Amino acid sequence: MNRKRGFVKSGSKDYKLLWMAIPFITIVFLFSYVPIFGWIYSFFDYVPGVSIFDCDFVGLEYFKLILKDNNVLRALKNTFVFAIINICLTPLPMLLAILLNELRNGPVKKFVQTFTTLPNFISWVIIFSLATALFASDGIITMLAVKLGLGDASNSLLGSNEAVYWFQSFLVQWKTLGWNSIIYMAAIAGIDQEQYEAARVDGAGHFKCAIHVTLPAMMETFVVLFILNIGNFLNTGYEQYLLFKNSLTAPNIEVLDLYTYRIGLQNMDYSYGVAISVVKSIVSITLVLAANMVAKKIRGKAVI
Amino acid sequence: MNKNKMKVSTSRKVFLVFDYCLMILLALICIYPFWYVLCYSLSDTTAASVNTPVFLPSGFTLSNYKEILTLKGFFPALLMSLLRTVVGTITSVFCCSFLAYLFTKDKMPGRKILYRFVVFTMYISGGMIATYIVMKSYGLLNSFWVYILPSMISAYNMILIKTYIEQLPPELEESASLDGAGYITCFFKIIFPLCKPIIATVVVFVAVGQWNSWFDNHIYTRANESLTTLQYLLYNYLNEAQRLAEQLKTASSGADMTKAMASISPKGIRMTITVLASLPIFALYPFMQKYFSKGIMVGAVKG
Numbered sequence: 001m002n003r004k005r006g007f008v009k010s011g012s013k014d015y016k017l018l019w020m021a022i023p024f025i026t027i028v029f030l031f032s033y034v035p036i037f038g039w040i041y042s043f044f045d046y047v048p049g050v051s052i053f054d055c056d057f058v059g060l061e062y063f064k065l066i067l068k069d070n071n072v073l074r075a076l077k078n079t080f081v082f083a084i085i086n087i088c089l090t091p092l093p094m095l096l097a098i099l100l101n102e103l104r105n106g107p108v109k110k111f112v113q114t115f116t117t118l119p120n121f122i123s124w125v126i127i128f129s130l131a132t133a134l135f136a137s138d139g140i141i142t143m144l145a146v147k148l149g150l151g152d153a154s155n156s157l158l159g160s161n162e163a164v165y166w167f168q169s170f171l172v173q174w175k176t177l178g179w180n181s182i183i184y185m186a187a188i189a190g191i192d193q194e195q196y197e198a199a200r201v202d203g204a205g206h207f208k209c210a211i212h213v214t215l216p217a218m219m220e221t222f223v224v225l226f227i228l229n230i231g232n233f234l235n236t237g238y239e240q241y242l243l244f245k246n247s248l249t250a251p252n253i254e255v256l257d258l259y260t261y262r263i264g265l266q267n268m269d270y271s272y273g274v275a276i277s278v279v280k281s282i283v284s285i286t287l288v289l290a291a292n293m294v295a296k297k298i299r300g301k302a303v304i
Numbered sequence: 305m306n307k308n309k310m311k312v313s314t315s316r317k318v319f320l321v322f323d324y325c326l327m328i329l330l331a332l333i334c335i336y337p338f339w340y341v342l343c344y345s346l347s348d349t350t351a352a353s354v355n356t357p358v359f360l361p362s363g364f365t366l367s368n369y370k371e372i373l374t375l376k377g378f379f380p381a382l383l384m385s386l387l388r389t390v391v392g393t394i395t396s397v398f399c400c401s402f403l404a405y406l407f408t409k410d411k412m413p414g415r416k417i418l419y420r421f422v423v424f425t426m427y428i429s430g431g432m433i434a435t436y437i438v439m440k441s442y443g444l445l446n447s448f449w450v451y452i453l454p455s456m457i458s459a460y461n462m463i464l465i466k467t468y469i470e471q472l473p474p475e476l477e478e479s480a481s482l483d484g485a486g487y488i489t490c491f492f493k494i495i496f497p498l499c500k501p502i503i504a505t506v507v508v509f510v511a512v513g514q515w516n517s518w519f520d521n522h523i524y525t526r527a528n529e530s531l532t533t534l535q536y537l538l539y540n541y542l543n544e545a546q547r548l549a550e551q552l553k554t555a556s557s558g559a560d561m562t563k564a565m566a567s568i569s570p571k572g573i574r575m576t577i578t579v580l581a582s583l584p585i586f587a588l589y590p591f592m593q594k595y596f597s598k599g600i601m602v603g604a605v606k607g
Contacts, residue, residue, distance in 0.1 A: 017412035020487065024403045024457055028422050031454045035430025035438045048440075096330075102323050114593065115331040121585050121592070123516030125535045129542055129578040130337040133344065137549070138571075140340060140356055158546075174334065182596075206316055238432070239519050243539070246546060257432075264433035265523060277431030285428050 083233035097184030116178025231291025
């Protein structure tokens with residue numbers, strides 16, 4: 001990466017390059033940095049339409065409010081539950097890669113790979129629509145369950161607060177499982193075939209080959225992704241949870257991100273909303289950096 | 305490793321049968337919801353409500369699609385989705401790749417600092433509320449540009465392209481620069497065409513992101529109906545249907561019930577919009593599949 005690029009007369013700086021970069025840097029500044037400066041709103045009693053200089057300075061008032069807010073506690077609990085389920089499910093893509101790899105190269109393998117990866121490119125709105133078609137009270141799965149005597153139509157999955165955690169986690173897996181397994185497929189493809197032959201000479205069957213050759217080759221990728229997952233657990237995003245939230249599922253589905261949305265954009269309590277996201281951002285960046293440090297130790301080089 | 309010349313043991317056979325079944329089942333779980341929605345959209349509304357189109361349309365008809373054509377707001381939403389996808393993809397790919405190109409130049413003053421300045425945005429953001437206030441102060445609420453500008457420069461895509469440019473042989477560009485070509489000419493004539501594989505990957509990701517996005521529509525441009533995208537149109541229909549379904553559940557009188565029933569948008573219409581909104585992804589998927597795995601690999605070794 002240290003190779004000299006650029007024009008032949010090296011050594012001197014060319015300011016033309018800087019001028020050409022300025023418009024792009026300005027865009028980055030305006031759309032990524034200015035919002036960070038916007039954190040200052042959390043120290044003021046911000047009223048929309050009023051200049052920040054005319055707003056009352058309240059210091060850490062809003063941050064103190066976070067500590068007393070039971071909703072924050074509940075949102076944190078929900079975020080944690082989703083994170084724990086998600087973390088427990090991190091080996092799934094690896095397992096899929098192993099099982100997929102055992103299939104003979106051919107149309108079946110191609111079929112499975114194609115269609116398990118596809119949902120990753122489908123928007124959450126469409127997934128919500130599909131889930132409605134399947135799991136709403138008049139959905140086909142609900143009707144099937146009723147017929148089999150496994151449930152009743154008035155209690156559909158979409159409106160069940162108890163089912164929120166595993167149902168939402170299931171949807172995430174449905175969307176991302178195939179996609180996440182690609183990186184492991186690549187790791188498997190990178191394994192030297194001689195390793196398998198050596199293992200076979202030593203009398204290892206298919207199963208033992210998978211355990212002693214395939215699995216270790218994927219372990220590094222797995223550990224790194226696992227740690228980054230932990231580091232990222234506060235960043236759940238809004239889309240999925242906002243879509244699936246309704247009056248029935250609200251208590252369990254409201255993760256921290258969704259709670260800031262409700263406070264900030266629905267209740268228009270901008271300052272408090274910003275205060276929560278400031279705390280979230282700081283905790284989250286600390287976790288990500290810590291995760292990166294751990295991953296660096298394991299892999300010998302930084303992930304980010 | 306599948307070409308084993310050993311005698312296949314019984315346990316291996318059992319495993320393989322199990323494996324094939326499981327994998328096919330998984331693929332079917334992934335694809336069936338789309339199939340069901342497609343069947344429903346091609347079914348006659350009354351026939352479908354009696355006879356659920358589990359595997360095939362019941363009472364095949366295109367009436368839902370015909371109705372969509374006359375549905376108020378459908379065409380503007382489709383056009384808006386296409387417009388933001390095209391404009392967003394072109395601007396973002398151009399900006400990311402040109403900036404990436406500039407960042408490969410040692411002669412750029414302050415290159416390292418500026419590069420870090422951009423990469424830093426991957427790890428920290430102002431959060432939704434602060435961003436909202438800032439967009440509002442820029443006057444971008446209810447403006448088309450709120451779809452384009454905030455996501456115009458993606459640090460991740462920029463890194464992908466930069467890594468790719470760095471492994472091109474520098475001589476290619478040097479000969480052109482001796483002929484007196486400036487940076488911009490070099491970029492368009494030499495670098496950009498050479499980057500086609502990685503550009504295709506980035507195009508796929510950006511275009512899919514733009515096509516699928518609805519949340520910015522929801523928070524920034526809700527009040528301007530002309531900016532409604534297809535995804536958001538679908539969101540509105542689903543939301544309305546859900547709200548009315550909830551009302552239906554709590555409706556006390558029969559009159560309330562029929563009123564709520566009547567105002568629910570037909571299920572067939574929702575299904576049809578769902579099909580149409582996912583159609584471009586399905587249509588372009590074979591093309592995408594060629595490129596995205598490359599993107600992951602490059603991403604894995606970025607630096």
